[in-house]
Amino acid sequence: MNAADLQALRIPLIVLLAALLAGAAAIYFTDRMTVAARQQLVQQQNQLKEARTRLQKSGEEKDVIVRFLDGFRQLERSGFVGEEQRINWLDALRLANQQADLFGVDYQIATQKRFQYAAELNPGQITLNQSVMRLRFRLLHEEDLVRFLNALARQGGGIFNVDLCLLRRIDTGGVIRYQPNVTADCELSWITAKVGAGAEQKKP
16 A cells, blocks of 8 residues: 555545544443443332332231221220329229228328339330329228229229228127228329320430
8 A cells, every 4th residue: 555545545434443533432431321221220229119008008008007996995984094094083983982882091292203114014115104093991891992993993094903902800899890091102103105205205
């Protein structure tokens, strides 16, 4: 080849080189776009999977709510869930006293505090509180105590735990008649629960 031939091929060679460079650039950017598209596809698939999981969980939560709603409402009505129902407690005391045919009940209610066994029960997001009620009353005989506590539980004024009861004989001087023969000093813990009140679990 002579100089004239090389000169004639100069422009086609430049065009070919430009075409090769353009093709390489196109392949490079196409590969980059493919990788980006794959990453976006994986991200969208993950988002779709998360959305399906949330939808499934929401459906399961709905089923749980529907399944246990009646029981939850019943606990609310019983005075266990929600705020303290001290008026209901006093009404329950009055009715239990009448039904057990006692001689009256004296009471004192302490301030509300954290239920002492809450940590052992591991209630999660449920806050368990208690209010200690001290009772002093007189009995005809020891069996009246059981009758009174059973009558108190039947009133539906709330849920309580009997912490202790001390019984003492009354000296009647040997006189036999319808009169108190035993005094009872008891402590009850009225227990209430608040749902979703995790911040209040730090109450002393």
